[in-house]
Amino acid sequence: MLKVLSFLRAYKKPVYIALFLMLVELFVELWHPLLMAKIIDDGILKNDLSVVLIWGGIMMGLSFVGFGAGIINSFYAAHVSQGFGYDVRKSLFDKVQSFSFANLNRFPTSSLITRLTNDVSQIQGLVFMGLRIMARAPLLVIGGVIMALIVNWKLALILVVTMPLLFLFMVWLMGRGVTLFRKVQEKLDAVNSVMRENLAGMRLIKAFLRKTHEQNRFAKASQELKDNTIGALRLIELTMPVLLLVMNISILFILWFGSFQVTSGEANIGEIVALVNYATRIMFAFSVFSFILMNLARAKASSSRIVEVLEADVDLLDGEGLPLHKDQFQGSVEFHKVSFHYPDTQVEVLKDLTFKVKQGETVAILGATGSGKTSLFQLIPRLYDPTSGAVTIDNHDIKRLKLTSLRKQIGYVPQESRLFSGTIHENICWGKEDATIDEVIEAAKAAQIHGTIENLPNKYDTVIGQKGVNLSGGQKQRLSIARALIRKPKILLLDDSTSALDLQTEGKILEAIKELSCTTFIITQKISTVMVADKIILLEDGCIVDLGDHHTLLHRSELYQKIYDSQHHQEVASNG
Ligand SMILES: Nc1ncnc2c1ncn2[C@@H]1O[C@H](COP(=O)(O)OP(=O)(O)OP(=O)(O)O)[C@@H](O)[C@H]1O
Numbered sequence: 001m002l003k004v005l006s007f008l009r010a011y012k013k014p015v016y017i018a019l020f021l022m023l024v025e026l027f028v029e030l031w032h033p034l035l036m037a038k039i040i041d042d043g044i045l046k047n048d049l050s051v052v053l054i055w056g057g058i059m060m061g062l063s064f065v066g067f068g069a070g071i072i073n074s075f076y077a078a079h080v081s082q083g084f085g086y087d088v089r090k091s092l093f094d095k096v097q098s099f100s101f102a103n104l105n106r107f108p109t110s111s112l113i114t115r116l117t118n119d120v121s122q123i124q125g126l127v128f129m130g131l132r133i134m135a136r137a138p139l140l141v142i143g144g145v146i147m148a149l150i151v152n153w154k155l156a157l158i159l160v161v162t163m164p165l166l167f168l169f170m171v172w173l174m175g176r177g178v179t180l181f182r183k184v185q186e187k188l189d190a191v192n193s194v195m196r197e198n199l200a201g202m203r204l205i206k207a208f209l210r211k212t213h214e215q216n217r218f219a220k221a222s223q224e225l226k227d228n229t230i231g232a233l234r235l236i237e238l239t240m241p242v243l244l245l246v247m248n249i250s251i252l253f254i255l256w257f258g259s260f261q262v263t264s265g266e267a268n269i270g271e272i273v274a275l276v277n278y279a280t281r282i283m284f285a286f287s288v289f290s291f292i293l294m295n296l297a298r299a300k301a302s303s304s305r306i307v308e309v310l311e312a313d314v315d316l317l318d319g320e321g322l323p324l325h326k327d328q329f330q331g332s333v334e335f336h337k338v339s340f341h342y343p344d345t346q347v348e349v350l351k352d353l354t355f356k357v358k359q360g361e362t363v364a365i366l367g368a369t370g371s372g373k374t375s376l377f378q379l380i381p382r383l384y385d386p387t388s389g390a391v392t393i394d395n396h397d398i399k400r401l402k403l404t405s406l407r408k409q410i411g412y413v414p415q416e417s418r419l420f421s422g423t424i425h426e427n428i429c430w431g432k433e434d435a436t437i438d439e440v441i442e443a444a445k446a447a448q449i450h451g452t453i454e455n456l457p458n459k460y461d462t463v464i465g466q467k468g469v470n471l472s473g474g475q476k477q478r479l480s481i482a483r484a485l486i487r488k489p490k491i492l493l494l495d496d497s498t499s500a501l502d503l504q505t506e507g508k509i510l511e512a513i514k515e516l517s518c519t520t521f522i523i524t525q526k527i528s529t530v531m532v533a534d535k536i537i538l539l540e541d542g543c544i545v546d547l548g549d550h551h552t553l554l555h556r557s558e559l560y561q562k563i564y565d566s567q568h569h570q571e572v573a574s575n576g
Pocket residue numbers: 342345349367368369370371372373374375376415
């Protein structure tokens with residue numbers, strides 16, 4: 001909790017001003033019953049109107065001071081809590097940007113969204129409340145008891161006895177609350193997760209008539225959230241009746257013993273009224289306090305979830321130096337006895353891979369589904385690190401390169417074309433922020449998408465929905481390729497990125513890529529693409545079973561012959 005609250009350091013001055021104003025409000029509140037006792041005893045009971053007017057005037061003046069202090073305090077509390085929330089959210093977001101995939105496996109997307117939104121809001125709310133009323137409630141309890149002791153210490157002893165009991169009850173409540181509210185936040189994660197999957201997969205859900213199944217899944221997650229929230233709220237609901245019971249009994253005792261004191265002349269009526277007034281205010285403060293404690297419990301659960309993200313160890317660390325400039329980068333890639341398993345499993349998906357690709361060569365990676373092709377790709381821009389062995393570029397171990405200078409030289413087109421909301425121009429520029437319009441058009445032409453864009457109503461300024469829902473699969477693939485080509489990368493990784501394209505368009509794209517003379521890795525199932533590569537890596541179950549060009553493999557590898565024959569015959573059949 002303290003770690004998150006340390007973000008308040010940036011707002012020291014407004015925090016102090018807000019706390020000071022809160023104390024002003026508290027001071028006014030504590031003097032009210034005492035002034036009232038004076039008005040009753042010295043004014044009303046003695047029929048002295050001047051006392052009523054003077055002290056009534058003072059009371060009113062103080063009320064205005066308290067009112068003004070409250071308004072300005074609210075202003076500062078809002079300013080601080082909103083700024084604080086912004087800062088925490090920003091730090092969380094920045095941290096998530098530095099996450100490796102191992103980190104992301106630990107924190108599911110839906111959970112990160114809840115942490116960045118709801119969890120931050122919980123603490124933000126607590127900060128606001130803290131500056132408005134948090135310190136005021138306990139101080140009002142303590143101050144109220146002290147003032148009651150000043151007015152009539154014998155009767156005030158009743159409050160002195162009951163307050164610690166109520167306090168212990170609150171501490172117990174808080175302990176239970178933290179556990180319950182942590183569960184509530186986890187259930188909220190689950191609801192977000194179902195919502196996210198549902199919205200992303202809406203087409204599939206409709207096509208497979210899975211509406212009812214999805215509704216049931218959502219109802220289940222929602223029901224669990226409801227049950228857990230009700231469980232936590234029940235705890236809060238327990239507070240008020242307990243408070244009322246204890247305080248009403250205390251007031252009853254004050255009135256009971258007070259009546260004896262008034263009869264014996266030991267106390268006057270104003271004192272009893274003041275004491276009952278203090279007791280009521282203390283009860284109110286306790287109910288506010290219990291509300292705050294519940295929020296504190298919830299915010300504590302939220303803050304530990306935020307701290308988990310902020311303090312997560314990022315295992316994919318930046319290289320210690322070697323910020324290679326583009327001109328120094330050639331693009332030869334070498335794998336030295338590389339083995340790899342994903343962080344959450346021990347199953348090796350790449351085994352002892354050794355191969356070398358010279359600068360400007362095109363390498364096709366061919367293998368059955370699940371043979372490790374994408375995994376091999378991900379090691380080149382360091383989305384993961386090998387578990388043993390090393391990947392080198394231009395003879396530098398990539399772990400020693402600055403991540404930014406490594407990734408700047410790589411154009412990666414993943415299997416799933418993911419576009420972002422915005423215009424086509426913005427999506428292509430995503431690969432190079434400072435690209436000129438000529439560069440954008442050049443990249444679009446190379447990716448064979450320029451003609452299609454020109455036919456759209458707003459051409460390059462056409463807005464595409466999130467994930468490019470208004471474009472076809474092939475158009476999305478070509479836009480993703482343009483986004484990678486605009487960087488003029490030294491190394492280009494195409495992960496089955498031409499699967500939705502016809503052979504002619506694909507051929508033209510490959511020709512344009514050849515002109516860039518970058519080192520190109522292509523994962524493909526199309527033998528026509530494989531044939532033009534300088535090298536072909538045959539991957540089976542994470543191992544390289546053969547490596548060579550088309551002619552070599554056609555003579556040497558039975559597996560390659562089989563693949564070739566099956567696709568060749570298909571082509572002949574479809575042409576015939
Ligand atoms: N994030 C992950 N965590 C754990 N295992 C994974 C992960 N991603 C892939 N795998 C496993 O690694 C193996 C290789 O997967 P990979 O995606 O590299 O294969 P691929 O050859 O690219 O397959 P495809 O042609 O179907 O895309 C598979 O057995 C897969 O189950």
